[in-house]
Amino acid sequence: AKPLVVDGSAKSHELFLAYDEFSLSELEPPLVLQEFVNHGGLLFKIYIVGDSIKVVRRFSLPNISKRELSKVSGVYRFPRVSCAAASADDADLDPSIAEHPPRPLLERLAKELRHRLGLRLFNVDMIREYGTKDVFYVIDINYFPGKFNLSAFHGF
Numbered sequence: 001a002k003p004l005v006v007d008g009s010a011k012s013h014e015l016f017l018a019y020d021e022f023s024l025s026e027l028e029p030p031l032v033l034q035e036f037v038n039h040g041g042l043l044f045k046i047y048i049v050g051d052s053i054k055v056v057r058r059f060s061l062p063n064i065s066k067r068e069l070s071k072v073s074g075v076y077r078f079p080r081v082s083c084a085a086a087s088a089d090d091a092d093l094d095p096s097i098a099e100h101p102p103r104p105l106l107e108r109l110a111k112e113l114r115h116r117l118g119l120r121l122f123n124v125d126m127i128r129e130y131g132t133k134d135v136f137y138v139i140d141i142n143y144f145p146g147k148f149n150l151s152a153f154h155g156f
Contacts, residue, residue, distance in 0.1 A: 001015070001016045001017075001027050001032070002015050002016075002031065002032050002034075003031060003032070004029075015061065016075040016077055017036055017064060017069075018033075019076070022074075023074060023075045036064070037127060037129050037130075038064065038130040038131075039060065039063070039128055039130050039137075040094070040130045041060055041097075042059065042060055042088055042093065042098060043058050043059075043125050043139070044056070044100065044125070044127070045058055045124075046101075046124045046125075048114070048119075048120075048122055048123065049120070050120050050121075053107065053110055055101070056087065056089060057088040057093075057100075058087060059087075059091075060127065063130055097128070101126060101136055109124065109138070117141070119143055122141060122142060122144075123141075123142045124140070124141050124142075125138070125139050125140040125141075125142075126139065127139055
């Protein structure tokens, strides 16, 4: 669960895992609810400018085991992890987690989103389901990407 309104405040970046109906009643709406998928603590920020695609790795939420959840009553609160300082590009990571999504997948995704959304500058946050090689989830689409560096795109 994450707040529907994102205004840059610390509260707007709070994330919670609500794993049953009782837990949901403890949260304060309005909220966006997404299914939690263990993903090895890594997400891929895919920046799209026109036909160019740039992938950056960021640290993300940790995997949560059923055993860990059994020790928690109410909701499981995650610390804020969404920031540029959470870059994982230079970290020594397990290759099965850190390998970028396949380029053809990213190109098809970018093309489809450009077509459906009518955008030429945006970013997508994507995760790979932990323990899989080719199961990916788009968890966020940002039409005005923050911390965006056009110099990362050669030719601009």
